[in-house]
Amino acid sequence: MQKATRQQTKEHNSRLVYKSIYDGAEISRADIARSTGLTKTTVSSIVVDLMGEGLVEESGYGTSDGGKPPILLRAVDEARHYMGLDLAGSIFRGATLNLRGEIKKRAHKPVENSDGETALSVVYELIDQLLTDSEVPVRGIGVGAPGLINPVQGVVRRSVNLDWRDLHLRELLEDRYNLPCYIANDCQAAALGEYTFGENNQTTDLAVVKVGRGIGSGIVMNGALFFGQGYGAGEIGHLVVVDGDEICACGNRGCLETMASTQAIIKQAKEIALNDPKSYLNQIAASPEVITIIDVLEAFRAGDPNMQKIIIEAGRHLGAGMASLVSVLNVRHIVIAGSIARFGETLLEAIKGELVNRSMSIMAEDTEVYISSLGQDIVIKGAASLVLANEMHLV
Numbered sequence: 372m373q374k375a376t377r378q379q380t381k382e383h384n385s386r387l388v389y390k391s392i393y394d395g396a397e398i399s400r401a402d403i404a405r406s407t408g409l410t411k412t413t414v415s416s417i418v419v420d421l422m423g424e425g426l427v428e429e430s431g432y433g434t435s436d437g438g439k440p441p442i443l444l445r446a447v448d449e450a451r452h453y454m455g456l457d458l459a460g461s462i463f464r465g466a467t468l469n470l471r472g473e474i475k476k477r478a479h480k481p482v483e484n485s486d487g488e489t490a491l492s493v494v495y496e497l498i499d500q501l502l503t504d505s506e507v508p509v510r511g512i513g514v515g516a517p518g519l520i521n522p523v524q525g526v527v528r529r530s531v532n533l534d535w536r537d538l539h540l541r542e543l544l545e546d547r548y549n550l551p552c553y554i555a556n557d558c559q560a561a562a563l564g565e566y567t568f569g570e571n572n573q574t575t576d577l578a579v580v581k582v583g584r585g586i587g588s589g590i591v592m593n594g595a596l597f598f599g600q601g602y603g604a605g606e607i608g609h610l611v612v613v614d615g616d617e618i619c620a621c622g623n624r625g626c627l628e629t630m631a632s633t634q635a636i637i638k639q640a641k642e643i644a645l646n647d648p649k650s651y652l653n654q655i656a657a658s659p660e661v662i663t664i665i666d667v668l669e670a671f672r673a674g675d676p677n678m679q680k681i682i683i684e685a686g687r688h689l690g691a692g693m694a695s696l697v698s699v700l701n702v703r704h705i706v707i708a709g710s711i712a713r714f715g716e717t718l719l720e721a722i723k724g725e726l727v728n729r730s731m732s733i734m735a736e737d738t739e740v741y742i743s744s745l746g747q748d749i750v751i752k753g754a755a756s757l758v759l760a761n762e763m764h765l766v
């Protein structure tokens with residue numbers, strides 16, 4: 372093994388010290404030395420550098436254990452701002468965030484009916500606006516994009532909805548903005564966002580299942596995103612969960628995506644509205660053709676038994692897909708994200724029930740399924756986490 376150079380050792384030590392200040396809320400130099408195993412002299416010299424970079428500040432005095440009270444240090448949350456973009460929906464959304472993942476400025480641009488070069492120009496418009504609006508210089512851009520992404524090369528290999536093929540997105544953005552840029556699949560970014568800023572951020576392993584127009588999952592194992600050798604790990608949307616049912620865009624039949632995506636739910640709701648003129652949906656939507664997931668949600672919340680049935684059915688199919696994740700990965704935290712999360716407890720109960728039916732009981736008992744607390748911002752926060760992980764080594 373090659374010996375670390377002095378520069379590498381210095382950088383490594385600096386990261387250790389910064390991370391212990393960032394994680395510790397308020398901490399003294401002596402406590403940092405204790406927790407990192409570095410000498411007090413090394414810690415003090417690194418702290419000088421970190422304060423010089425504006426990343427750390429002195430916040431007051433701690434309690435004395437007899438001698439002089441120690442000076443406490445804390446991280447400056449606003450020292451750096453990063454950008455996170457979510458390109459998975461029909462509206463491109465983005466935000467700038469501070470070092471705690473708190474959103475500072477937001478922007479969005481509709482992208483419906485545009486693809487290829489036009490969609491790319493919408494990405495530029497979104498970034499331009501966020502850069503203009505940000506009051507603190509932005510130090511990096513993270514992107515969560517739909518489709519198969521090579522995060523190492525920063526290339527969108529295939530994104531069907533956006534009609535992007537082998538698009539060197541990272542290179543394009545880095546050349547244009549002269550900022551470090553990182554790209555991942557939207558579900559994989561969501562998983563990193565949940566791992567970094569979600570409610571159970573002590574766990575080292577989790578899977579986020581994101582259900583919207585499509586279905587996919589992202590997997591964090593041992594504290595890092597698991598991409599798979601072809602970077603497509605977690606593509607559960609095309610697991611076959613029903614025999615010989617509806618044909619999917621991928622050519623198979625009975626894929627999870629054809630049974631439980633919001634598109635699948637809307638399709639079933641439209642059929643109900645067409646067949647039953649008295650259905651609740653016909654009271655809230657102008658015609659069955661224009662029914663949206665928001666209409667379905669409204670009918671569901673009003674107690675429409677047909678909508679309850681559709682959601683329970685979708686939940687069962689999702690539970691079947693998740694049973695595969697649990698069996699293969701033995702992951703104990705499965706987090707639901709995407710627009711389907713708004714169906715709450717009814718959906719969760721259906722998912723859990725099916726998970727128990729289809730898994731070894733001891734593994735199912737150990738598995739917690741819950742809805743992400745990050746809501747609609749999960750991909751934005753995850754995309755920003757990609758930058759935090761690579762630039763600040765905080766993830």
Ligand SMILES: [Zn+2]
Pocket residue numbers: 608609619620621622623626628
């Ligand atoms: Zn399919």
